[in-house]
Amino acid sequence: MSAPHPLQRLLRYSRRYRRQFWLAGVCSVLNKLFDLAPPALIGLAVDVVVKQQDSLIARWGIEGVRSQFIVLSILTFITWALESAFQYAYEWLWRNLAQSIQHELRLDAYNHLQGLELAFFEDRSSGALMSVLNDDINQLERFLDRGASSIIQVITTVIIIGASFFILAPQLAWLAMLPMPFIVWGAIAFQKFLEPRYADVREQVSLLNSRLSNNLSGMATIKSFTSEGYELGRIRQDSEAYRQSNRRAIALSAAFIPLIRILILVGFTATLLYGGLMAVAGEMAVGTYSVLVFLTQRLLWPLTRLGETLDQYQRAMASTNRVMNLLDTPVAIRPGSHRLPVSNVRGDIRFANVTFAYGDRQPVIQHLTLKVPAGGNIAIVGSTGSGKSTLVKLLLRFYEIHAGQITLDGLDLQTLDLGDLRRAIGLVSQDVFLFHGSVAENIAYGSFDATPAEIEHAAQMAEAHDFIVKLPHGYDTIVGERGQKLSGGQRQRLAIARAILKDPPILILDEATSAVDNETEAAIQKSLEKITRDRTTIAIAHRLSTVRNCDRIYVMEQGQLVEWGTHEELLARQGLYAALWRVQMGER
Helix, strand or coil, X not given: CCCCXXXXXXXXXXXXXXXXXXHHHHHHHHHHHXXXXXXXXXXXXXXXXXXXXXXXXXHHCCCCHHHHHHHHHHXXXXXXXXXXXXXHHHHHHHHHHXXXXXHHHHHHHHHHHHHCCHHHHHCCCHHHHHHHHHXXXXXXXXXXXXXXXXXHHHHHHHXXXXXXXXXXXXXXXXXXXXXXXXXXXXXXXXXXXHHHHHHHHXXXXXXXXXHHHHHHHCHHHXXXXXXXXXXXXXXXXXXXXXXXXXXXXHHHHCCHHHHHHHHHHHHHHHHHXXXXXXXXXCCCCHHHHHHHHHHHHHHHHHHHCHHHHHHHHHHHHHHXXXXXXXXXXXXXXXXXXXXXXXXXXXXXXXXXXXXXXXXXCCCCEEEEEEEECCCCEEEEXXXXXXXXXXXXXXXCCCCCCCEEEEEECCEEHHHECHHHHHHCEEEECXXXXXXXCEHHHHHCCCCCCCCHHHHHHHHHHCCCHHHHHCCCCHHHCECCHHHCCCCHHHHHHHHHHHHHHHCCCEEEEECCCCCCCHHHHHHHHHHHHHHCCCCEEEEEECCHHHCCCCCEEEEEECCEEEEEECHHHHHHHCCHHHHHHHHHCCCC
């Protein structure tokens, strides 16, 4: 079954704005009606000049020539006033409609993105997604702003002028309207040829945006490896591909207007020649001839603009497809309906025979069973790639397990409300992300109603207060994008403060002190002893010295638990943990 046309998808999405669409469309039609009235008024004026007392207006009971021109002047004033009023109305309606749909579509697309699993983002660049959320939606807004009204007015023009010809000069109408079927056929043909070309344009601009976004994020790396010339070459290559893609589309779309002009010329020449001969022979009134000549001219310009409108339309439809495809991406992580308020969470966590793999790769976790008692303080250690951090992602339901079960307080995670589950867990990751904003805003992220005193207390607990007050503006200092104005250790302490302020019943420390010096680590460890009291704590660590005092230490290797016990028990066992300990202590 073929996918619906992008216009159908857009109209289906915009059903809530159906009334505004109709109102804007009616105003566009009425504006065009009054816009086409002046040629008729000119025809009436010519009729008055030629026939005077026998003119059409005279038949309405207005016999004096002066009176007839006064009536024509009043009609002209009313016509122009109404045309201007409806032009303001349709432009106001279409533009506001475009802004509303753009606003709603961007919010819906972004909200849908937030609901997708992490695997979706790992397979796509942030630049490509930014292109959809920004450039594609803006392209659609530009079409609704101008193009939609243009299409309606072109159709209105063709219908009105066609009807006028058949009413005023049926014997001449077929000559004037002869080009119309060819114009319609040409527009449809151009649309089919342009569609894949503009789809390619959208794809190329997405790749270019992706490259630019990547490079701006990695500017420090580019500079340190003196790769500016290399990266400029890659941007030049992507930009050239975008330019060539646009050229292929432009080569076709630019030919549309000249071809339309030639076809219109046939109708205009026929009207000018045969209509003139009929007027001279007395078979057609001079006023009628004037109206037909002017109407043919009025038909010319809207149809020549049809090429530009068609160009906008095809760009918008290519963008609509990309946005709607994003909205149609299925959400793999389905939230449960069982509510579990944070105040009711005890923190008893169980992994029962859990298996998980990233995509089609080999399983990272295999048949793993693990128990974390409520209020317990456990550590998970192991070599890189053993699956430690993956357990954290599964517990937060960033990914779905392939087999087995994970429970919290005896409840399957898949049955829990996703918001409740994640509110109950505080994560301090080794990959700290700070938002562009102040230090205080980043500490209070997720705890948006926190007071300055609570923010400062959390910073003190995380051993961050001392360095914060030395910053240029203290807690109001802007940290820069991703916290680039701070050191790695400073960013990590802010992340710990953020988790402390959240005050969750479950705390996960994923290499939480990996970026701090030994002195700061010792201070943070003291704070963590207070912070972890009376809450379930899971510490993921490479540095074994940071977890030696945990209630129980689990050792992972290739996605499976191979050892567990206290620090002393594991050393006495002389297994993998003891070997790792000796390496870190420098014994071998």
